[in-house]
Amino acid sequence: MDSNNELTREKLSLxxxxxxLLLHSCCAPCAGEVMEALISSDIDFTIYFYNPNIHPRKEYDIRKDENIRFAEKHNIPFIxxxxxxxxWFDLAKGMEHEPERGVRCTMCFDMRFEKTAAYAAENGFDVISSSLGISRWKNMEQINDCGLRAASRYPNMDYWTFNWRKKGGSARMLEISKREKFYMQEYCGCAYSLRDTNKWRMASGREKIELGTKYYGEED
Incomplete structure (x- = not known):
């Protein structure tokens, strides 16, 4: 039996x-399950791709193009x-050695959500959210705090704090990534996470990350 059929989605409402809804998307693997859940719930939404943290440009372009590919497949508008x-680098000054989930990440979420909220307010969206929270590597409370703060600056706007990981969401995220053969990013995205991930890999006897080479489903 297809495991997608075993993990049924609940009907969602904003x-x-x-x-x-204006959905900030960080990448196709994280956004895939969120997008399919919104589509199955007949929610009117648009993807907003604003991720100036992703480094280098090659990695940024790969992640963006994968997200565009999936949005076009489902006829979802993509900004x-x-x-x-x-x-982004100016705002990160002095935070170069902060740990993941620390103040640098808060700055990064704030920067991205503030621009998302501003675009939403200017273009008729009354709800914003993000695919960032589906990743188990992220602090959901930290993400939600940043989203709520950004939305609070505009009257009649909500940040949707829905837990995308629950009720099989994380499992479907992986299934969709394998089905679509999405690009598999091996670090959070910024220059400092790439630096720290490579340091850890080298200390563990592994090779440094090679950009643009790994895709979900290759092991099948």
Missing amino acids: PNAGKK DADYDVDN
Whole structure:
């Protein structure tokens, strides 16, 4: 039996009778399950791709193109925001050696969600959310705090704190990634996570990350 059939999705609805969702997407693997859940719930949504933290540009382009491919497959509108990398590095100054899930990540989430909320307010969206929270490597409370803070700056806007990991969401995320043969990123995204991941790999006797080579489903 197809395990997708075993893990049924619940019917979702936007908070506070929201009508239109702007979904910040970090990458196709994280967004795939979220997008399919929204589609099956007949929720009107648009993808907003704003991730100036992703480094280097080669990695950024691969992640963005994979997300575009999946959005086009389902006829979902896709907003390709600027690669504002210089501004991101300016904001990260002094935080270069902060750990994952620390203050640098809070800054990064704030930066991305503030621009998402601003676009939403200017373009008729009353709810924002993000695919970031589905990853087990992320602190969901940290993400939600940043999202709620960004949405609070605009009247009549909500940040949807839905737990995308629950009720089989994390398992479906992996199934969809294998089915679609999404690119498998091996670090969070920023230059400092790449640096620290490679340090750990080298200390563990492993090779450094080779960008653009690994895809889900290759082991099948």
